[in-house]
Amino acid sequence: MLFKVEMKVNIPYQMPAEQAAEIKAREKEYAQELQRQGKWRHLWRVAGSYSNVSIFDVADNAELQDIISNLPLFPFMEISVAPLCRHPSSIHEDDR
Amino acid sequence: MLFKVEMKVNIPYQMPAEQAAEIKAREKEYAQELQRQGKWRHLWRVAGSYSNVSIFDVADNAELQDIISNLPLFPFMEISVAPLCRHPSSIHEDDR
Amino acid sequence: MLFKVEMKVNIPYQMPAEQAAEIKAREKEYAQELQRQGKWRHLWRVAGSYSNVSIFDVADNAELQDIISNLPLFPFMEISVAPLCRHPSSIHEDDR
Amino acid sequence: MLFKVEMKVNIPYQMPAEQAAEIKAREKEYAQELQRQGKWRHLWRVAGSYSNVSIFDVADNAELQDIISNLPLFPFMEISVAPLCRHPSSIHEDDR
Amino acid sequence: MLFKVEMKVNIPYQMPAEQAAEIKAREKEYAQELQRQGKWRHLWRVAGSYSNVSIFDVADNAELQDIISNLPLFPFMEISVAPLCRHPSSIHEDDR
Amino acid sequence: MLFKVEMKVNIPYQMPAEQAAEIKAREKEYAQELQRQGKWRHLWRVAGSYSNVSIFDVADNAELQDIISNLPLFPFMEISVAPLCRHPSSIHEDDR
Amino acid sequence: MLFKVEMKVNIPYQMPAEQAAEIKAREKEYAQELQRQGKWRHLWRVAGSYSNVSIFDVADNAELQDIISNLPLFPFMEISVAPLCRHPSSIHEDDR
Amino acid sequence: MLFKVEMKVNIPYQMPAEQAAEIKAREKEYAQELQRQGKWRHLWRVAGSYSNVSIFDVADNAELQDIISNLPLFPFMEISVAPLCRHPSSIHEDDR
Amino acid sequence: MLFKVEMKVNIPYQMPAEQAAEIKAREKEYAQELQRQGKWRHLWRVAGSYSNVSIFDVADNAELQDIISNLPLFPFMEISVAPLCRHPSSIHEDDR
Amino acid sequence: MLFKVEMKVNIPYQMPAEQAAEIKAREKEYAQELQRQGKWRHLWRVAGSYSNVSIFDVADNAELQDIISNLPLFPFMEISVAPLCRHPSSIHEDDR
Known part of the structure; x- marks a missing residue:
């Protein structure tokens, strides 16, 4: 079952650069693992922004909530x- | 080159039913032809609405304008x- | 699987009263049938409006789209x- | 008497993690007590968010304000x- | 139990003047009857608009919906x- | 001359609790004095929020600005x- | 006592041209009479729009409502x- | 002196096709004349819409209003x- | 050439009171100098807010930008x- | 291929003045280099704001994202x- 999810990132100005880098590294690893599992079916950057458009393929609403x-x-x-x-x-x- | 396009349909109340049906039939044919050409890469219904989320793969902005x-x-x-x-x-x- | 759906009714001024009455009668019958099937789990009026707040219990997004x-x-x-x-x-x- | 209440949580970035955890623990206890009393009739998570949709059953506006x-x-x-x-x-x- | 209600009037351009006048006359009569009953506690015009700010005093949400x-x-x-x-x-x- | 004023309170997370308490105490005293003078004619809490709906009765715009x-x-x-x-x-x- | 009033004109497409012209002529006459009385203190066109920015000088809210x-x-x-x-x-x- | 102007076209459904075509033809002629005069310095279509982004080079606000x-x-x-x-x-x- | 400018002041909670007072004093001096020059033609407080409505009379857009x-x-x-x-x-x- | 990009700058109050100055200096250098390359075709200030309107001429969406x-x-x-x-x-x- 598919969901379109749009995410816009707002890193607080106060966050130390190393903390931000560490969170982003974990985010990338997590996103790639979910892509390999087929649950994060598409992941695109919105050009000119720190945002993405994603298509998730999950069993139900609860799994979507769990992943997000x-x-x-x-x-x-x-x-x-x-x-x-x-x-x-x-x-x-x-639903390709 | 990809674009996410969201379309929400608002048929005027005054439009005769046959005219609406004829426009929708042409819309479907046109949409399917563009899908077969690979230019309308994805076409999903937003559940609970008369809207879609689409991904277009076009040569440039001008082709997007021409298609839309x-x-x-x-x-x-x-x-x-x-x-x-x-x-x-x-x-x-x-950009899959 | 549950969805909250909010619906706000806007009957066009031009619609003849009998047509509006006929549509509303079919809407009521349809809504009650879906309630009896357990798919339209809750249906509340928003006080002071021609709107409702509903909870649907459906198999998936496609069934939600079909019903709505x-x-x-x-x-x-x-x-x-x-x-x-x-x-x-x-x-x-x-998910009660 | 019923009210639909939607709540979206925004924890300030500056709040220490222990303070946030302590507040959330009290929130959960409070929410469960009100559910057992029948005043917080429904409590659902909005999938993909840190938000809920709730239905409260209270005596009047003043009790709603007191609870919230x-x-x-x-x-x-x-x-x-x-x-x-x-x-x-x-x-x-x-009003079930 | 009190509710603040704001109402903004939009008469369709197509409505015949006599129909509009007849509806407004009934609206005024109805509003004055509810004021005399104490249910429409306050009724003010918002200066520079075709809008009002009202305070209703009703038994519950259902009575508010019935009146409105x-x-x-x-x-x-x-x-x-x-x-x-x-x-x-x-x-x-x-709650004066 | 009447004005409807709606106020929504947002205390910054960084404000020390004693400072917030002191400001709120002065706010209450000030609001009650203005009510006794008849200038703050009505003061209601919006249920489920940290907001109020107020009706002020002032000589003119300048007095409203002075009070607020x-x-x-x-x-x-x-x-x-x-x-x-x-x-x-x-x-x-x-204008009661 | 001053009020800034912004007005944006939307003539319905269905209005006959003569009716529109007649209304606009009366509007102009009325606006000029109020300017001569000193109640419509300033009247400017917003460049690139069918809108104006106006400053009214009236005795109170009731006179503003009467004029508008x-x-x-x-x-x-x-x-x-x-x-x-x-x-x-x-x-x-x-307040010049 | 430059102004960015964005225009979004909404042709009423009721307008006869010939009237719309006649207006658009005059619009095109007018736009091209202003471009040749250097007053409508740039005119771009927003891809996927019936809108444009324009840059006007005018003497002052009054000339902008006159042109638009x-x-x-x-x-x-x-x-x-x-x-x-x-x-x-x-x-x-x-200001190139 | 005239421009209507609306300004809403938001002083950060973290700004020391002396710094805020110093900035406001310079703002007042600057505003009064521009009024005396005739460039800041009107300056009004919006009642009930920390905002103003202003009318500037400047040579062109560049001067407006310089002043603001x-x-x-x-x-x-x-x-x-x-x-x-x-x-x-x-x-x-x-354009009085 | 052209894109209109609008940018509104919000420097956090907490940012030290030297850091802000250093970022702005790099921004200016970067913007001028891109203008010289012909990729940042137009760059205008919006009068009365800390914003710009820009026209970029890039090969595709990916280059726009890279630049921005x-x-x-x-x-x-x-x-x-x-x-x-x-x-x-x-x-x-x-597309001039």
């Missing part, structure tokens, strides 16, 4: 979620 | 556009 | 959707 | 309130 | 509602 | 103002 | 009002 | 204006 | 600008 | 991006 709330950058992001499904004009039978 | 402005539903949609590119945490080398 | 887009008042409502799940402070084991 | 303003996280939340009542299309005689 | 949804101008107003209660700095013991 | 800008919490509030006058449907001859 | 609600274009304008008073850094003793 | 308010599409556009000037980091001595 | 960006409070204000010109219904031949 | 995210002030700006292309009413054959 464990993002290392979770406390420092504005996040919006939209549930997706197959479009009737899609040429695919599934 | 020729949508049969173009005059009846609110449309927002965000330019996308590869995310540094993506596990793919390209 | 078939509401007789669908073309005449502003609708917002939020995916829900069990809260860690809930005293229930399920 | 005593939430340990009250100073750190954006809160919105909507008064609810039975919907004319509900299949229940009460 | 029966306003003759109800379909032609944007309405916002805020539940009120006694302020701890009030010099009155009640 | 001297509120001890003035630097820590979002404030909105609407000028009011007698409504043509009021049952009172004055 | 009698504007021939009143039903076709979005209007916002802000009460003004002398600024403490003004070089004038009055 | 005479656009044949003026009644059917949302327009926003921002005054521009040379940026201190520009490599040009003028 | 040198305000001692510039880094601590939200500022909005609207270019003005003579209104066709004004009774004055100039 | 390397701005020394990037963490301290609100940035909005709009993709541009030749307007059908332009008198130029290219």
Whole structure:
């Protein structure tokens, strides 16, 4: 089941640079692991911003919450979620 | 080159049902042709709405404008556009 | 799987009264059938408005879209959707 | 008498982790006590966020204010309130 | 129990002048009857607008909904509602 | 002459608790004095928030500014103002 | 007593051109009479729009409402009002 | 003197196609004449929309108003204006 | 050439009181000097706020930018600008 | 390929003056180098603000992201991006 998730990162000015670097490194590792599992199906940068557009493929709302709330950058992001499904004009039978 | 495009359809109450049906049929045909060409890479319905989230893969801004402005539903949609590119945490080398 | 759905009704001024009455009667029948099936788990009026707050219990996003887009008042409502799940402070084991 | 309350938590970056943990522990205890009393009738997490959707069943506006303003996280939340009542299309005689 | 209600009137351009006058006359009669009953405790015009600020004193949310949804101008107003209660700095013991 | 004023309090997280308590105590004393003078005609809490809805009765705009800008919490509030006058449907001859 | 009033004109597409011209002619006459009386102290066009910024000098809120609600274009304008008073850094003793 | 002007076109559904075509033809002619005069310095389409971003070079605010308010599409556009000037980091001595 | 400028002051909580007082004193002196030069034509307080509405009379956009960006409070204000010109219904031949 | 980019600078109050000066110096140097390369085609100040309107000419979205995210002030700006292309009413054959 798909969700479009948009995340905008706001690192507090007060955060020490090493702490920020460490959180971002964990975020990257976590994001890549979820991509390899097929749960984070797409991850794109929005050009000209510190934001991304993502497509998650999860079993249900609870799994989405579990994945998002464990993002290392979770406390420092504005996040919006939209549930997706197959479009009737899609040429695919599934939700590709 | 990728763009996320969100489209929300607002058919005027005054539009005759047959006209609406005819426009929607042309919209579907057009959308499927562009999907087959690989230019409309993804097309999802936002659950609970008459909206979609789409990913377009076009040569440049001018081609995006050409495709979007020729949508049969173009005059009846609110449309927002965000330019996308590869995310540094993506596990793919390209913009998949 | 739960979704909070808020619906605000805007009947066009031009709609004949009989047509509006007929649509509302079908909406009521449809809403009650879905409540009896357990898919429309809660339905409340927002006091002082022509709006409701609803909780849907569906199999997945596609079923939510199927139910909402078939509401007789669908073309005449502003609708917002939020995916829900069990809260860690809930005293229930399920999503009650 | 029912109210829908939405709460979005924003913990200040400067708050020490132990203080945050202590406030959250009190919040959980308080929320569970109110659920057992039947005053906090429903409590759901909004998937992909640090937010909840709640339904309160209180005697009047004053009791709602009393309950909400005593939430340990009250100073750190954006809160919105909507008064609810039975919907004319509900299949229940009460406000269930 | 008090509610602040703000109402902004938008008469459609297409409405015949006599119909508008008839609705406004019924609105005035209805508003004055509710004031005499003590349920519409205060009614002020917002200077420079076709809007009012009102204070309603009702038994519960259901009565508020009953009163508001029966306003003759109800379909032609944007309405916002805020539940009120006694302020701890009030010099009155009640909600005056 | 009446004004509706809405005030939403935002105490900075960094403010020491004693300072906040001292400011709130002065705010209460000041608010009660103005109520006794008849200038702060109504003061209600918005249920579920750290906000109030107030009705001021002042000689002119300058007196409103004088009163509001001297509120001890003035630097820590979002404030909105609407000028009011007698409504043509009021049952009172004055602006009660 | 001064108020800043901003007015944005939205003539409905359906209004016949002669009716629009007649309303605008009355609006102009009315605006000029109020300027001559000193009640409409300033009237400026916002460049690039069908809007104005105005300063009214009236006895009280009720007179402001009387003047604004009698504007021939009143039903076709979005209007916002802000009460003004002398600024403490003004070089004038009055509200010039 | 430069202004950035953004224009978003909203043709009413009720406008006959020939009328719309005639207005757009006049708009194009007018826009090209102003470009040739150097007053409409830049004119770009926003990709994926029926909008433009324009840079006007005019003598003063009054000339801007004169040019914009005479656009044949003026009644059917949302327009926003921002005054521009040379940026201190520009490599040009003028406002190029 | 006229511009309406609205300025809303937000002094950071962390700023020492003496620093704030010193900045405000310089702001006042600067504002009065510009009023005496005729460039800051009107300066009004918005009643119930820490905001002003101002009318500037400057040679061009560059002078406006020069004046505004040198305000001692510039880094601590939200500022909005609207270019003005003579209104066709004004009774004055100039932009008074 | 052109993009309109608007940037609004918000320097945190806590940032030491020397650090701010150093960042701004690097920003200026970087902006001028990009202008000389022809990639930052236009750079204008918005009068009355700490903002700019810019036109970038880049190969694709990825280059835009590369340029913008390397701005020394990037963490301290609100940035909005709009993709541009030749307007059908332009008198130029290219995107000038």
